[in-house]
Amino acid sequence: MSFALQxxxxxxxxxxxxxxxxxxxxxxxxxxxxxxxxxxxxNGAGKSTLFRLALGLIKPTGGEVRLLExxxxxxxxLRRIGSMIETPRxxxxxxxxxxxxxxxxxxxxxxxxxxGWLARVGIADAADRKTKGFSVGMKQRLGLAAALITRPxxxxxxxxxxxxxxxxxxxxxxxxxxxxxxDGVTVILASHQLDEVQRVCNRVAFLAKGKxxxxxxxxxxxxxxxxxxxxxxxxxxxxxKRGTADGEAVLAAIARxxxxxxxxxxxxRGVDVVEARWVGGDLERAYLFHTRS
Amino acid sequence: xxxxALKAEQFRLWRDRGAVIFGxxxxxxxxxxxxxxxxxxxxLVAKVPIPGHVNLGSDLVGALSxxxxxxxxxxxxxxxxxIFGTDYxxxxxxxxxxxxxxxxxxxxxxxxxGAATALALVGMGIGGVLSGxxxxxxxxxPMDAINFAAFAPxxxxxxxxxxxxxMVAGSVAALLAVLTRTNVAAIIVTLLLAFTQAIIMGIAxxxxxxxPWDALLTFPGxxxxxxxxxxxxxxxxxxxxxxxxxxxxxxxxxxxxxxTIFLFQRQELTRE
Numbered sequence: 361m362s363f364a365l366q367x368x369x370x371x372x373x374x375x376x377x378x379x380x381x382x383x384x385x386x387x388x389x390x391x392x393x394x395x396x397x398x399x400x401x402x403n404g405a406g407k408s409t410l411f412r413l414a415l416g417l418i419k420p421t422g423g424e425v426r427l428l429e430x431x432x433x434x435x436x437x438l439r440r441i442g443s444m445i446e447t448p449r450x451x452x453x454x455x456x457x458x459x460x461x462x463x464x465x466x467x468x469x470x471x472x473x474x475x476g477w478l479a480r481v482g483i484a485d486a487a488d489r490k491t492k493g494f495s496v497g498m499k500q501r502l503g504l505a506a507a508l509i510t511r512p513x514x515x516x517x518x519x520x521x522x523x524x525x526x527x528x529x530x531x532x533x534x535x536x537x538x539x540x541x542x543d544g545v546t547v548i549l550a551s552h553q554l555d556e557v558q559r560v561c562n563r564v565a566f567l568a569k570g571k572x573x574x575x576x577x578x579x580x581x582x583x584x585x586x587x588x589x590x591x592x593x594x595x596x597x598x599x600x601k602r603g604t605a606d607g608e609a610v611l612a613a614i615a616r617x618x619x620x621x622x623x624x625x626x627x628x629r630g631v632d633v634v635e636a637r638w639v640g641g642d643l644e645r646a647y648l649f650h651t652r653s
Numbered sequence: 654x655x656x657x658a659l660k661a662e663q664f665r666l667w668r669d670r671g672a673v674i675f676g677x678x679x680x681x682x683x684x685x686x687x688x689x690x691x692x693x694x695x696x697l698v699a700k701v702p703i704p705g706h707v708n709l710g711s712d713l714v715g716a717l718s719x720x721x722x723x724x725x726x727x728x729x730x731x732x733x734x735x736i737f738g739t740d741y742x743x744x745x746x747x748x749x750x751x752x753x754x755x756x757x758x759x760x761x762x763x764x765x766x767g768a769a770t771a772l773a774l775v776g777m778g779i780g781g782v783l784s785g786x787x788x789x790x791x792x793x794x795p796m797d798a799i800n801f802a803a804f805a806p807x808x809x810x811x812x813x814x815x816x817x818x819x820m821v822a823g824s825v826a827a828l829l830a831v832l833t834r835t836n837v838a839a840i841i842v843t844l845l846l847a848f849t850q851a852i853i854m855g856i857a858x859x860x861x862x863x864x865p866w867d868a869l870l871t872f873p874g875x876x877x878x879x880x881x882x883x884x885x886x887x888x889x890x891x892x893x894x895x896x897x898x899x900x901x902x903x904x905x906x907x908x909x910x911x912x913t914i915f916l917f918q919r920q921e922l923t924r925e
Contacts, residue, residue, distance in 0.1 A: 374923070415751045417922040435654065438751045449744045453669050466661035467752040468654060506748060 362429065364514045364546045365391040365414055369423035372409050372570075383409040385570040386423070393514070396540045396547040398557040398578075401567030402651055407550040408446060410567075411516050415443055428514060439467060442512035444520060448503030452492030456483060456502050459491060460509050469510045477505040482531055496523030504532065508539070514546040515539065521556060529556070536560050558583070558643045566650035573650040578643065585612040585619055588635040589626060598625055611639075658753045658761035662736075666765050669735055676732020677769045680725055681776025684716045688784020692791050707789040708797040709782050710804035716781025717774060717808075718881055720815035721874060723847040726822050727840070729770060733823040734839040736766050737913075738830035746922050755918045762827070763910055770819045774812060810895065811881050817902040818877035822847065824909035831917050850874050863893050869901050876901045 370387040373380045384406045391397045399407050412418045413425045416433025430437035450459050457474055464472040478484045481501040486494070491502065500523055507515050517536070521529045537560050539545040551557050557564055558578065566574045588609040589595050595610045596603045599622075602613045614622060619636070626633055667673060695703050719725045740746045749758060789796050822843055830839040850872055859868035859875060869876045876898035882891050 412747075412923065415747075417747055417750060419919075419921065435754050441751070443747075443751055445747050448748060450748075451665060451669070451739065451743050451745060453671070454665065458664070458668060462661045462665050463748060463752060465664060466657055466749055466758075468657040503748075510752075 362393050363390050364393045366426040370420055370425050371422035373421045382570050389565055389572050393546045395562035396560050398561035398564035399550040400564055405567040406570040408518055411445055411518055440513045442507035442515040444503040444507045445518045448499055450491040455488050455490050457487045463506050464509045467510045472509050477509050481505045497528050516548045518550045533560050554643050568651040583638050586637055586639045589631050589633040594629055594631045655757045658757040659764050662761040662765040672732050672735030677773040679728045680773050681780040684777050684780030685783050689787050692788040706797045707785050707794045709785045710799040712781040712785035713778045714807045714811045716777045717811040717815045720818055726847055729819050730826050730840045730843050733826035734836035736762050737827040738836035738839055741834040759914045759917050766823050774815050814877040814880035821873045821905045824906050828909050828913045831913050869898050873905050
């Protein structure tokens with residue numbers, strides 16, 4: 361198996377002495393090539409630090425990080441990856457197109473498809489506008505185009521949809537899945553949005569306090585219908601083994617086509633349904649379990 | 654890969670209109686405007702002609718000598734800060750360092766600054782020639798023929814001295830930009846150093862014809878003056894030690910540029 365990113369006993373401490381902060385502590389993780397790999401964890405868990413170490417922006421205090429099986433910071437490996445770390449910022453006097461020309465030139469990319477990538481991230485209309493007037497969402501889109509302009513084998517995206525409107529979030533989710541499925545790009549994605557991770561990732565790693573707490577295969581998890589209804593007992597009775605109590609609500613392990621029949625059955629039994637929504641219950645629970653423990 | 658970094662840096666710099674205009678175009682325009690104002694003042698206010706005939710060769714070399722002034726250097730420091738400090742200011746190193754080696758990225762910045770400075774010196778020379786022509790027209794003054802045998806070496810020395818002196822100042826600004834990650838510190842501290850050097854040179858008063866080597870080594874400004882021909886060059890005497898002065902200017906440039914690259918290669922870009 362070949363790896364997109366490997367962390368081997370990786371440690372990073374910011375500052376020294378008693379005031380030093382351990383961002384990563386003897387952290388080890390193998391991210392295989394292919395698909396979309398999610399990196400989850402609360403603020404300060406070490407996600408951005410891991411990415412900055414992999415890209416050679418900062419140096420480890422201990423251990424090793426490898427990108428495409430080359431040491432971190434190796435220009436040969438770096439030229440095969442794309443990255444967007446936190447909300448990107450750009451030289452305000454350059455247009456979106458000029459920004460991509462400059463960055464692709466710096467990478468030594470031969471004939472980059474600048475217009476094509478601007479269109480794919482949805483800012484073709486703003487191609488010749490200076491980036492100083494860009495909203496956060498537009499900057500995120502341009503950052504994505506900058507990460508992808510060299511047609512990388514691996515792309516590291518740190519919160520790629522932060523600051524975007526709902527329709528933008530949906531577009532970018534679709535783009536991420538398309539990159540993995542159609543273009544064969546390995547996507548390493550950090551996000552706080554569990555729904556996003558649930559929908560686009562194949563596997564996910566949980567980080568807490570600078571340590572890896574778990575790695576899960578999301579194909580093993582399934583979404584559930586969370587029903588808030590009274591009486592709860594009637595709902596559990598109808599669902600049988602497929603229903604579990606979740607506080608005042610019930611989690612129904614059913615497929616989407618079964619939902620209308622279930623709602624009808626509940627109504628027929630005189631159950632008052634206040635709310636019914638699909639949730640990635642397992643990922644939410646797993647997140648809380650792995651990041652709080 | 655160095656060529657890629659250089660092409661990208663040149664592309665970026667020429668689109669940073671503020672840096673190009675205030676850093677590298679103003680000195681040439683300033684030479685022209687100051688020459689015009691001086692000529693008009695002497696003719697219309699003082700009503701005294703400027704002594705001597707118009708000599709475009711001397712005007713050109715004289716314009717290039719303006720690089721020794723800390724006032725002129727302010728503009729080049731603005732340009733240097735815009736080149737070396739821009740990626741800290743806009744937090745754009747994180748976009749660039751994964752694309753090329755840090756050594757190449759910083760060498761590209763030095764090359765871009767060197768090229769822009771050379772062009773700015775050409776601009777200053779053109780400004781000097783144009784102000785000489787304007788004086789000839791305003792004062793109806795005949796022009797001396799240029800003695801190319803004397804002009805060519807004086808021009809080359811003035812150009813080399815100006816360029817090296819500005820490269821040393823720019824490399825100090827580069828080091829400060831990387832060290833402090835702010836443009837303001839890069840400009841202000843380098844400028845303070847230039848003024849301090851001028852004051853100490855004024856107090857120490859090293860022999861202008863045969864300056865001691867330790868004075869040449871200590872003061873890049875003195876080395877540039879000697880390479881130019883020295884303040885006594887105007888009187889027909891040329892200062893000795895141009896070769897030594899050139900070596901010392903190159904040494905200062907290598908030290909500051911080397912320190913800048915050394916520091917940048919080890920710098921943590923947690924947040925630019």
